[in-house]
Amino acid sequence: DTAVSQTPKYLVTQMGNDKSIKCEQNLGHDTMYWYKQDSKKFLKIMFSYNNKELIINETVPNRFSPKSPDKAHLNLHINSLELGDSAVYFCASSQGFGRNNEKLFFGSGTQLSVL
Amino acid sequence: AQSVAQPEDQVNVAEGNPLTVKCTYSVSGNPYLFWYVQYPNRGLQFLLKYITGDNLVKGSYGFEAEFNKSQTSFHLKKPSALVSDSALYFCAVRDAGKSTFGDGTTLTVKP
Numbered sequence: 263d264t265a266v267s268q269t270p271k272y273l274v275t276q277m278g279n280d281k282s283i284k285c286e287q288n289l290g291h292d293t294m295y296w297y298k299q300d301s302k303k304f305l306k307i308m309f310s311y312n313n314k315e316l317i318i319n320e321t322v323p324n325r326f327s328p329k330s331p332d333k334a335h336l337n338l339h340i341n342s343l344e345l346g347d348s349a350v351y352f353c354a355s356s357q358g359f360g361r362n363n364e365k366l367f368f369g370s371g372t373q374l375s376v377l
Numbered sequence: 378a379q380s381v382a383q384p385e386d387q388v389n390v391a392e393g394n395p396l397t398v399k400c401t402y403s404v405s406g407n408p409y410l411f412w413y414v415q416y417p418n419r420g421l422q423f424l425l426k427y428i429t430g431d432n433l434v435k436g437s438y439g440f441e442a443e444f445n446k447s448q449t450s451f452h453l454k455k456p457s458a459l460v461s462d463s464a465l466y467f468c469a470v471r472d473a474g475k476s477t478f479g480d481g482t483t484l485t486v487k488p
Contacts, residue, residue: 266420293474303465305421305478318475352420360474362409363428368420 265289268353268369275343276377283338283372285353293317293359294336295366296328299350311336312359340374348376379404379472383479390458390486398453398482400468409471410451412442415481416464424466427451438462458486 266287275281287294295318296308310318314330325341340347353369380403390396402408409428413421425436432444442453453466463486468479 295476303415303481305467305481307475307477310475312474354420362407362471362474363426364471365411365423365426366413366421366476368413368422370420371418 264370266353266355266367266369268351268372270372271370272373272375274375274377277343277345279343280339280341281343281374282340283351283353283374285336285338285369287334287353287355287367289355289357289367290334291355291357291367292333293356294330294333295354295356296336296338297352297354297368299352299371301349305352309336309338310359317359343374343376345376348374350374379470379475379477381410381468381470381477381479383466383468383482385482386480387483387485390484392460392486392488393457396455396458396462396484396486398466398468398484400451400453400479401449402451402468402470403449404470404472406472408444408446408449408451410442410444411469411471411476412436412440412451412453413467413469413478414464415467421467424453458484460486460488462486 293312309328311330350371354366356364411426412424427444
């Protein structure tokens, strides 16, 4: 069983398009995250949701809109895709928000290529 | 604001030799420190964490890390490296529910 699953694994699209990445966790965790890993492998947090409520928004362009229909799902919708959006996007989860002793569980990533 | 630094982009060791991957941190309160490993085309996997207590923390796959408060360091170590340990390693600090990652260190273990 995959604890944190993302779809699709690969996404190739044209500039200007709108696309979504889906994430689901079956761990019963309350908190979910989106991270972006750029071409240099640097990993930066984008968003964090706790029980469907937005907690962290790291000055991400408003073309990126996360949606959490329930605490097991956190989807990422991206409008008007730009070349600079090309990266690997990772979904992650943890048991609860604000608990610093908790590890993150990561999905396997979605490689987004904007042409 | 919290931060971590991994001063080495790349670490190369021979199989069977000990390895060290370095990490230093900056945080205003108590440090909650983690190491994660990323294999090619995979997500990050948790290796170990320091919360409190013993300065030497043991984790998965024979890895351990030494917390040093005076040097604000949390170096990852393994007594005998395996070729299969070759991967990208991230140090992270967690504060107020937010994990901040270092820039990563690529470990290459040669046979």
